[in-house]
Amino acid sequence: MLLMILLACGALLLLIIVVNVVQQQKEREEAERRVEVARQRAIIDETESVLSNTGMFPCSSHLVMVLYRRIQEALTVASEMSSGQSKNDYQRRLLDVQAQIETQKDVTNVPTVESFRLPDNDKQILVIVQTLKKLKAILRAEHNKGKVEPTIFAQEEGRIDSLQLRINVESMISRARAACYMKQYGSSKQMVTKALSTLHAIKAQTPNDPFIARKVDEAKQLLDEIMGAQKQSEPSAPKQKKEGDDLDMLFQPKKKW
Structure with a gap:
């Protein structure tokens, strides 16, 4: 009887340990998933910001396509790793980007840097x-x-x-x-x-x-x-007197008052 009780306690303890390990693993995977989704969201935001400013300078269609494809890849990953409303939002944005890529695919525009x-x-x-x-x-x-x-x-x-x-x-x-x-x-x-x-x-x-x-x-x-x-703008140097002028001034006749 005592042996059965000990075995039951051991089995229960083992079950608790297994449940804790599984729970910790799920929490770790969830944390990693959130980090990865946040990273993809940062990629999307940065790339969209760059894309919105390409009209300020001569930007070729090749670069525009690179940006769109980068956004597409990030949206795909974020959509696969999300759930609920977030997943729906990423999928909707992904469809919009794919449509833009199809529109730009056959466009070749390389404006001159000059x-x-x-x-x-x-x-x-x-x-x-x-x-x-x-x-x-x-x-x-x-x-x-x-x-x-x-x-x-x-x-x-x-x-x-x-x-x-x-x-x-x-x-x-x-x-x-x-x-x-x-x-x-x-x-x-x-x-x-x-x-x-x-x-x-x-x-x-x-x-x-x-x-x-x-x-x-x-x-x-x-x-x-x-x-x-x-x-x-430099101030002009004062005109230097000639040595002869000083001698003439020294020996000239003095005026009587």
């Missing part, structure tokens, strides 16, 4: 700079996963680099011109010199780029204007 003009609004410039940085990171990540062809990757990364260069140079020259207007000639000259250094480094690699040649001429002209304005 058509880009820097906005006058500093906030817009900051948005473009941040978007290009994120876009470049996304492009590399998708290429590393084998989702972007090497030729497309090289072409699109070069376009992003070119846009970043144009923004950097345009911004430096613009700030230098503003500093010159404020008569801050030292800062103005420093920024133009830095812009010229950047332009010459790039010109050595792409000597036939018309944008680089044009900006080199513009920066040189601005540097001449700064040097001229700085020279004009």
